Structure formats: C-alpha cells, structure tokens
Amino acid sequence: MLVTWKYRNRGKFLDTLDPRARWITSFLVLFSIIQFWDIRFMLFFFVLAMTQYFMTGLKWSETKRVWMFVTLLVVVIVGLNALLSGRGGPGEVLQSTEHIIWETNFTIPLVNWDFHPNITVNKLAFALTQIIRMLSSAVLFFIIPWTLDPRLYGVTFGGMGIPYRFAFSMDLAFRFVPSLARDFGITLDAQRARGYEIEKLEGGIFQMIRRVAPLIVPIVMNSIINGEDITNAMDLRCFGLEKRTWIEKLTYRRRDYAWIGFGAAIFVASLILNYGFNVGEFWVPEFMYLLAK
C-alpha cells in the first residue's frame, strides 16, 4: 500500500509564497468571515476564497471528493439547523413566523405529536447565507493538502512560534507515514494469509470493531519497539540540548508581506465595519419578501 501526498508544485503564484504567509492570511480572512451575517459580505468572502482556489490551479478530478463531502456536509447541517433551531445565537431570526412561503401540518400517529414545519422568507435567506458562509470558510482551508509542501510543515510551524519540539514531532510524523503505511500493508497481507477476514459482515458493531484488533495491535506494538531505537539515536546526537536549525530555510519576501498585508487589511476593515459602523448583521433582500404568500 503506497502513500502519496497530494502536494505537487504547480508553478503558480501561490506555490512561491512562504507557507507562513499563507497560514496567517487564511486565518485573518477566517476571523473576518465569522464577524458577518450579511449575505452581501458573505458573497464578497466567497469570491475571495474561490479566487484563491482558482489561483492554486487545482483540477476538478483532484478535489472532486472534497467538494462532494463539503456539499453534503453543508446541506445536511443547514437542513438540520432549520429543523432544530432553538433560541439564541444567530438562529434567533428563525423564530419569526411572518412572511411564510410554505407550511404544512402533520401529526405523528399513535403519539399524536403535531408538527407545523414551515419555510419563511427569513429562514430561506438565513439558510442561503449560512451555505455561502460555510462554503467560504471550507474553501479557504481545504486546499492546504494540495498546495503546501509536507516537507515544510515543521519549519513553517516552528517559524510561527510553535515550540521547537512540537514542530519537530510534527515534521517527524510526516516522515513516518510512508514506512508505517508499508508496515500496514505487510501486516494486512500476513494476517490475511492466516485466514483473517476484516471485511466479514457477521456480528454486531462491537464484533466488527474487535475484529480490527489483529490488524492494529501488531502495527502499533512494532512501531513502539522501533521508536525506542529512534529515541536512542536522537539522544546520542544530543537532541534538544541546544537550539537547532532546520534543513529547509524560510524567508519572507516582498510578495509574502504583500499577501499578509492583504489579509490584515481585510481583517482590520471587517473589525471597523462590524464594530465601528455596526454593519454586517443578518439581512434579507427586499425582493425575497415577494415570495411570501
């Protein structure tokens, strides 16, 4: 079983940026998005996120799976929210029973529970805003595996103030993956040769989980034993006694400052608009009221 990372240098502008600049700007934009509930602002952020997405040069075949996952998630969660919405939070607008577009009544037989589901203009506008809001923040981040070099994670996070040992551990984890995936393949084959059937459908859910044990126990124990040697090797090389450098070096260039500056400008502008001018609250376009009965 071979593991391949999704990352590939596609020679686009984004590939030339310092990964730290990418992270900082993504978070600045995320913290701007969550300040707003106005669909006009949401559309602006959605365009921004999609612009970044198209700048990556990713193909549909590469991201098809994540798009389907995100769409399903957004639809299910927005649907659930409309059904279950309680008091408090931004969902307060859903309490209104004015401007009904569609409603129905039904009673669950036997227990006689009455339900009055309805769709109001407010609910519809809220759901649309929410869909765009969730999509914007998802698109902003989900491109990361395809566009950031896995070799640079340690130095990136180390360079952003994360403690050295933590960053090193993260770096090491990326390096262990291919060999552990190989061990996994070998163990699976060895156990299958002994008659182990992981795909067997018999038994309840507990049985099915237990059936994974013959697969994960040997892999986990083996890696723990090997870890002992790695620890010794690192200790013999005086790991952690003094400040160490990374093999790859990152330096901010003018374009990185520009990229961070762009993110910072959006964040500051959002703060001013939100707290200074009090704009960005939930908004329903006038024409939508025409939909109501």
Add this chain to the structure above:
Amino acid sequence: MKNGIWKFGTKEVVYGAIGAALYGVLSWATNYLALPAAGNISLRPAVAIPMFFGVAFGPIVGFIAGAVGNVLGDFMSGWGFWWHWDLGNGLMGLIPGLMAASVVSFKARPTIVKAVIYSIVAAAVGMLVPSLLEIPLSGLDLNTALVGYWFPAFLSNAINGAILVPILMVAYDAVSSRSGR
C-alpha cells in the same frame, strides 16, 4: 517527579510522531478498506490510537498523536483541512494522558477500567470543543451543533475507544516490560 506527565523530552517527541503517523495511516487505511458501518455510526477504529498513546506516554504525546494524526489522515484521504476538528482530536488524546502518571501495570483491571472511563470522557470533551466552535464558524445553534456534530462523533469514538484501548493496553504490557526506560 513534579509535573512528570507534562515532560516533553526526546521520547515524547518520537512517540508523539509515531502516534500521529499511526493514527493518520490507520484512519486512512480503514477508510480505504471501507469497513461496513451500521447506520449513522462510521467505523473509525483508529481513534483508539491517540487515546492509547495518551494513557501510555502522557498527555502531550496523546495531543500530538490526535491533532497531527487527524491532519495526516485528512491529508491522505483528501478531506482537506479542518483545524478545529484537529484540535478536538488532540484533546481526545490529551485527556486520557492525564491518568498516565498513575499507571503501574497496563494489565491491571482497575487501570483498564480507569482508561476506558477516561477515553469516554475524552471522546465527549474532545468532540464537544469543535462542535461548539462550529457555532460561531458555521452559525449553527446549540441544538444542531450537539445533534448534528457532537453526538454521532462522540458515540462512534467512545465505542471504538472503549473496545480497542483495553486491547492495546494488554498488548503493550508485554512490550513495556522490555523497555529499558
């Protein structure tokens, strides 16, 4: 030793990385094997790994195994990047780690019972934090966050953890006696 469980030396760096790589590979692989799942509960048995690494090596190792492992798993499966769920998975490894100092024998029944309880609490708290973060991020209300995100994730992780953590502990008991540390 004061603050013994929070020690972060070479051993913790290595085992954090191993735990993370294992969690990543196994969640990707079990996903790939398409294990049969019942109803709404998706089978992700690998969640037992950060919990077990927490119990065996302390909270910092558990946190790295959970947080970084979830990043790796999502990277390999092509799910993208979800930072708040990575944080929640980290907590799922950190919380069982809080009992690491009290472990004498990994085979002892009281230790195993304690580890199961810690794992269930870890699944509850670890999945609650990202579910609650979904409220400001996705604009959900509390009910949706709990029913849509927290409950299915908690249930599936708690069941997987409660079954597999004890199995891993018993197996590790034999290995740990071989270690010179």
